Amino acid sequence: MLRCLWAKKSKEANNQDFLPLISHLSDTAEATARLYDIWIPENLKHFISRKLLIFLSAAHDVGKATPVFQIKPSRSGNKELDETLLSALTRAGFPVESKYIDAQKTRHELASHMVLRRFGINESLCIVLSGHHGKPPNSGQLKDLKGKAYDNHLGFNNEQWMNAQNFLFNYALECAGFSLDEARVLRLTRAEQVIFSGLIIFSDWIASDETLFPLVDVDSNTPIDSALRAEYAFEKLNLPFLWKADADEFNIFSQRFEIDYDNVRPVQAAAARIAGMSPGIMIIEAPMGEGKTEAALAAAEIIAAKRGLRGVYFALPTQATSNAMFERVIRWIKTFGENMEEYSVMLSHGKAELNKTFRNFRLSSGVETDGGEENNAFVHEWFVGRKKGILADFAVGTIDHVLMMGLKQKHLALRHLGLAGKVVVLDEVHASDLFMESYLHKALAWLGAYGVPVVALSATLPAERRNELINAYTGKVNEPVKSSAYPLITYVCGEQTEYEEIQRSDEKRSREVRLNRINDEELADKISEALSGGGCAGVIVNTVKRAQEKYRELAARFGEECVYLLHARLLACDRAKLEEKLAGMLGPPKKEEGKGEFGLPGKEDNEGKFGLTGRAENKGKFSLADTPEKTGRPEKLIVIGTQVMEQSLDYDFDVLFSDLCPVDLLLQRIGRLHRHTRERPQNLENAVCNVLCANEEKLEPGAEAVYGSYILLRTRALLREIESVCLPGDIPKLVASVYSEESGDEFAEQREAYTAKNEIRKAAAGSFQIGKPATEKSTLIGWLDTSLSDDSEKRGEAAVRDGADSIEVIVIQRLKDGFHLLGWIEKGQTIPVGVPGNNLAIKIAECSVRLPALYGGKWIINDAIKELEEAMSKHYLNITWYASPLLKGSLCLILNENMEATLCGYTIRYDKILGLQHEKEEKQ
Secondary structure (H helix, E strand, O other): OHHHOEEEEOOOOOOOEEEEHHHHHHHHHHHHHHHHHHOOOHHHHOOOOHHHHHHHHHHOOHHHOOHHHHOOOOOOOOHHHHHHHHHHHHHOOOOOOOOOOOHHHHOHHHHHHHHHHHOOOOHHHHHHHHOOOOOOOOHHHHHHHHOOOOHHHHOOOOHHHHHHHHHHHHHHHHHHOOOHHHHHOOOOOHHHHHHHHHHHHHHHHHHOOOOOOOOEEOOOOOOOOHHHHHHHHHHHHOOOOOOOOOOOOOOHHHHHHOOOHHHOOHHHHHHHHHHOOOOOEEEEEOOOOOOHHHHHHHHHHHHHHHHOOOEEEEEEOOHHHHHHHHHHHHHHHHHHHHHOOOEEEEEEOOOHHHOHHHHHHHHHOOOOOOOOHHHOEEOOHHHOOOOOHHHOOEEEEEOHHHHHHHEOOOOHHHHHHHHHOEEEEEOOHHHOOHHHHHHHHHHHHHHHHHOOOEEEEEOOOOHHHHHHHHHHHHOOOOOOOOOOOOOEEEEEEOOEEEEEEOOOOOHHHOEEEEEEEEOHHHHHHHHHHHOOOOEEEEEEOOOHHHHHHHHHHHHHHHOHHHEEEEOOOOOHHHHHHHHHHHHHHHOOOOEOOOOOOOOOOOOOOOOOOOOOOOOHHHOEOOOOOOOHHHHOOOOEEEEEEOHHHOOOOOOOEOEEEEEOOOHHHHHHHHOOEOOOOOOOOHHHOOEEEEEEOOOOOOOOHHHHHHHOOHHHHHHHHHHOOOOEEEEOOOHHHHHHHHHOOOOOOOOHHHHHHHHHHHHHHHHHHHOOEOOOOOOOOOOOOOOOOOOOOOOOHHHHHHHHOOOOOOOEEEEEEEEOOEEEOOOOOOOOOEEOOOOOOHHHHHHHHOOEEEOOHHHHOOOOHHHHHHHHHHHHHHOOHHHHHHHOOOOOOOEEEEEOOOOEEEEOOEEEEEEOOOEEEEEEOOOO
């Protein structure tokens, strides 16, 4: 009788295949059982009942046993299949009507909720079923169904329909081994509801994949064996087994990074030792070059072994840092070879498909791998795509994917599930601004509720922010850690917040950096004076427009051949080529003796074995006899850049010029100064940072717009009191002197405005945030109300970064004979009419750039997107490009023969050197 109730219909118009409802429920229960046994990590099994998970899986679509669902036509318009199933339904005695008013109010997931409620199942379980399509219902939706108004839709007023629902409900109890009385007393906390929801979504997606669980012919009477189907499906799916992490804190650095025990740095040794205590959150504060990355990976593995986790999510501030870290994590995973297991990896950001390493992994590996040691890291194709990548064992990506744990967005439970089974590493945690920090605190609250270990890394973290991170994770106000030691590891074990003061690896590495305050108009003369004997100067300013202005000024003075400009408004392909060129000139010496004294995490004395680029030529020893000609370092060079030079780029300048900026960011910039041990011009042997605009009474407008006035004024006041700093030892003292609020403040008015603005930004950030992970008897009803209407990854990333600077476009040129790449890119290759092939699509996608920040404003963003879409539609690019997976959803900026375009009353032009520029159109 129940075979006439369907769950799936063929998507092909002339195909007569379908799947009976009871078979889909059985398939899902079998899939869930296997997921629990082979995929769910031990840390989650502590609060996930296998029996309850199977029960909910077997009942998740019981709401399809309703008349309002069973009369739904197939999406393909297959009338023959629809009529066959409807005829079987009526022959079996199920009454239906031809149409049901307000059918959307009784969607099958809501009906499943109501069926379970009818049996007295607690709301905390029902909500898992009604939310399994990605968004739990709100109280209004459920209130509509509580009365009798929709009983006809649900079949609650008909014995035949209720008998079918009763049978399916009891079948779900039988699958799980529950009695009705046992099921009625079950309760789930709010955090448990999220994880159960994520698992039901995951298992339902597997069971709904027709390549794994195929449909059957509507006329077939062959019994459907779900256990056999699941066995076949999971053999084909080939999910990776659980990570066999190593908890040997004494030998882990030699095993993973080839660092002998005697050469393990104090921060690394302490991190491994503390990891052996299995802390909840660990914050490692240490200067650049102390090996924080290795410390974090080692700590993650030790904790994972202790708790039984299945992987790591390594979060970084930008796509560029994510790309570099992806290669390092791959090399780390390859040292797991002794276990002969395979581990799925993922690069998680919007341009992952453009990363050659990730692309090569997809081409050379997949679901079916040979299991060899060299291929133990692979990209599992089932995890590729929207919303599933977070489920891969080892994912590297931008911090956005952690921040979006706090964002009201469809299928959020799947993101929580993906992170709940991992160790989460937050690199350069200081790089989050106040808006992002609000989301980070919400994400930490949920990670803490799940007991997910978090390792946070920073070189310049204000004490107040450190304490806020701990409070957010623990969900309570803890006694502040007041230590001013540096390096410092702060951690939480159980209810206690502890800290350990760490000795630096080499006190001789301390260096004095002289600070000069200069006026803006002195820049060119000061550079000329500094480079009189040759050398490489870095100039870091606060805005793209100011960087472009400085380039024009300095190129005219010193010649274009030795002046370079680097910022975020260069095409991705142009910027990548420029960064690579500069890295060749300004990177570490070919042979390192100095071992990256002020380098990025991991750029240490491992002879290049775990360096950022992994280049073989960085593995030797540095001889002071090496000349610029030998090392590729130019005799004279000036690089002007923006905040993109603060982090991730391993550039070493002989002298630095920086706009006034907050002290913690200034210290990051100084990290590019005398970064490596090398021979330098005689008058630049001592490190000097010249701070622009630090003498002037008025703040530079661009800096004030970016950072506000309060912290800038306090930083400027500090710089007027000191002539030099000793790094890295002075870092915590300098940061505390600007950010600490314990002492009196002469900038009370600015502080008040700063605080008020912060409160406004926090309120704005909270408008799309989920609630706290309450442990009381609260449910997910209304959990995602007022969520983003667009649940794409790009929209989510923009939301957690305040939307500013968020419109990304692909820049092409329209000439008389059609569309082209810009002239210097692939020699201005023609873009043919039609869907671009994969290779051309990659080249097109690499021509992306973000529009100026003004286009991210609420007053203009929608109009800008509309104009861009209309221009694409005019030339049918929205049709041809959107058929390409690499270009789907992209916006295009079409330049004319003069390399210009107009957008919302502004003229935009692109120049190979200057990048994107804009100015207000003059009215005629």
